[in-house]
Amino acid sequence: MNNRVTLDEFIVHSQMNQDNASGEFSGLLRHIGIAAKIVNRIVNKAGLMDIIGLDGNTNSSGDAVQKLDIYANELMIEYLKNSGQCAGVASEELDEFISFSNKIPQKNKYLVVIDPLDGSSNIDVNISVGTIFGIYKRLTSESELLQLEDFLQPGIELVAAGYVLYGTSTMLVYTSGYGVNGFTYDRGIGEFCLSHRDMKIPPSGNHYSINQGYFRQFDTRIQDYLNKCADENMMLRYIGSMVADVHRTLCLGGIFLYPKTKKNPEGKLRMLYECNPMSFVVEQAGGICIDEHGKRIMELPVQTLHQRSSIIIGSVENVNSILPFLN
Ligand code: AHG
Numbered sequence: 001m002n003n004r005v006t007l008d009e010f011i012v013h014s015q016m017n018q019d020n021a022s023g024e025f026s027g028l029l030r031h032i033g034i035a036a037k038i039v040n041r042i043v044n045k046a047g048l049m050d051i052i053g054l055d056g057n058t059n060s061s062g063d064a065v066q067k068l069d070i071y072a073n074e075l076m077i078e079y080l081k082n083s084g085q086c087a088g089v090a091s092e093e094l095d096e097f098i099s100f101s102n103k104i105p106q107k108n109k110y111l112v113v114i115d116p117l118d119g120s121s122n123i124d125v126n127i128s129v130g131t132i133f134g135i136y137k138r139l140t141s142e143s144e145l146l147q148l149e150d151f152l153q154p155g156i157e158l159v160a161a162g163y164v165l166y167g168t169s170t171m172l173v174y175t176s177g178y179g180v181n182g183f184t185y186d187r188g189i190g191e192f193c194l195s196h197r198d199m200k201i202p203p204s205g206n207h208y209s210i211n212q213g214y215f216r217q218f219d220t221r222i223q224d225y226l227n228k229c230a231d232e233n234m235m236l237r238y239i240g241s242m243v244a245d246v247h248r249t250l251c252l253g254g255i256f257l258y259p260k261t262k263k264n265p266e267g268k269l270r271m272l273y274e275c276n277p278m279s280f281v282v283e284q285a286g287g288i289c290i291d292e293h294g295k296r297i298m299e300l301p302v303q304t305l306h307q308r309s310s311i312i313i314g315s316v317e318n319v320n321s322i323l324p325f326l327n
Contacts, residue, residue: 004186004191004193004194005193005194006183006191006192006193006194007030007033007172007183007191007192007193007194008030008033008191010181010183010194011026011029011030011033012026014026014176014178024085024108024109024110025085025110025135025159025160025176027083027084027085028080028083028085028086028110028112028135029135029160029174029176031079031080031082031083031085031086032076032079032080032112032133032162033172033192034079035075035076035078035079035080036131036164036170036172036192037185037190037192038075038079039072039075039076039116039117039131039164039166040164040166040170040185042068042071042072042075043068043117043123043129043166044166068117068120068123069093069116069117069120070093072116072117072120072131073091073093073094073116073117075116076089076091076114076116076131077089077091077098080100080112080114081100084108085108085110086100086108086110086111086112087099087100087101087106087108087109087110087111087138087146087150088100088111088112088146088150088151089111089112089113089114090111090112090113090114090151090272090273090305091113091114091115091116091273092114092115092116092118092270092273092274092306093116095305096305097111097146097148097150097151097305099145099146102145104142104143104144104145105142105143106138106140106142106143106144106145106146107142108138109137109138109142110135110136110137110138110159111135111136111137111138111146111150111151112133112134112135112136113133113134113136113151113272113273113276113277114131114132114133114134114273115131115132115133115270115273115274116131117129117130117131118130118131118132118163118241118242118243118273118274119239119240119241119242119243119244121240122239122240122241127239127240127241127244128165128166128167128168128239128241128243128244129166129241129243129244130163130164130165130166130241130242130243130244130247131163131164131166131243132161132162132163132242132243132273132274132277132278133161133162133163133277134155134158134160134161134272134273134276134277134280135158135159135160135161136150136151136153136157136158136159137157137159138150139153148305151272151302151305152302152303152304152305153302154276154298154299154300154301154302155271155275155276155277155279155280155297155298155299155300156298156299158177158276158277158280158298159176159177160174160175160176160177161174161175161276161277161278161280161281162174162175162277162281163243163246163247163277163278163281164243165243165244165247167244167247169184169185170184170185171183171184171185171192171195171196171247172185172192173196173199173247173250173281174281175280175281175284175285177280177284178284179198179199179284179285180198180199180200180250180281180284180285181194181196181197181198181199182194182195182196182197182199183195183196184196199250199251199285200285200286201249201250201253201282201285201286201287201314201315202252202253202315203253203286203315203316203317204253204254204315204316204317204318205249205252205253205254205255205314205315205318206234206235206253206254207234207235207236207237207248207249207252207253207254207255208226208229208234208235208236208237208254208255208256208257208318209236209237209238209239209245209248209249209254209255209256209257210226210236210238210256210257210258210259211238211240211258212226212236212238214261214263217261217262217263218259218260218261219259219260219292221292221325221326222257222259222292222325224325225322225325228321228325234254242256242258242269242274242278243278246278246281246282246313249282249287249313249314249315250281250282250285250287253314253315253318254314254315254318255312255313255314255315255318255319255322256311256312256313256314257292257311257312257313257322258310258311259292259310259312260292260310264308266307266308266309266310267291267292267308267309267310267311268308269308269309269311270306270307270308270309271297271300271302271307271308271309272302272305272306272307274311275289275297275309275311276297276298276302278311278313279297279298279311279313280298282313282314283298286316287313287314287315287316287319288313288314288315288316288319288320289311289312289313289319290311290312290313290319291309291310291311291312292310292312292326293310293326294323294326294327297309297311297313
């Protein structure tokens, strides 16, 4: 007897329980799952193909672009377009958003924000990377073309969000606002199978995760908090790939921080492609996500496609314990 539940089965079953579900949202999620399988295949054999290393360009956020960034970006966009269920996409790798149709009436109501390959500088040394995605409902009506304002929505408007972790095993973790579920890729059958039902972040943890190398660039409030973590003999873990660092934090509890630095005075991570989707997942698992002023990430206004923010994300007790330092 096979009790496995595949991602497709889970999505279809979950949507059957929703009133007025048209199938559009399920179809879109399933296409993200299919694209993730293809990216996974390429990431797994990157060393055997001529696709590791730098592309020679920088993206709109000013980061060096890896060849695999380009590949993953094009692939994700192609699958989202072919899904026939997506109005358009904004990607960390693109200056502007893409609209999939210039016809009126517009038939699709969902749009996707995506970081196709987060942490891609880790690829060349065979360390975990990820894909992050968020799904919003468009604000404009079907009688209007997609506009920039459709994408500039705060995290609280997310309909679904998740990530794919290409690690020792590949996992897709997502929420559509009813808890968080994780699916591990079974290469034998080519399917993501439910392995982590209703994930909950432990209320506290003994790990803190931050690029400690920037210590001298951090605000003194952050430095004081980090000194407290060291005084309490907490374990420092940092991969440099947000998906992997946040996934560990979600599983084991603790705190992940990417504060402002002299190099990135607004913070490094992007609101649309990284901070909001990961915050939605962690909040749905029972965690807290704030910026370094103590404001809830998901309520922050989004003014530009590539807006950055500081972020502090993790277990309730750990994030609460930094609040007195932020005042
Ligand atoms: P990118 O998507 O450009 O590879 O950025 C990776 C991000 C994120 O995944 C990670 O947490 C952070 O950058 C690491 O930055 P540092 O190298 O500055 O620590």
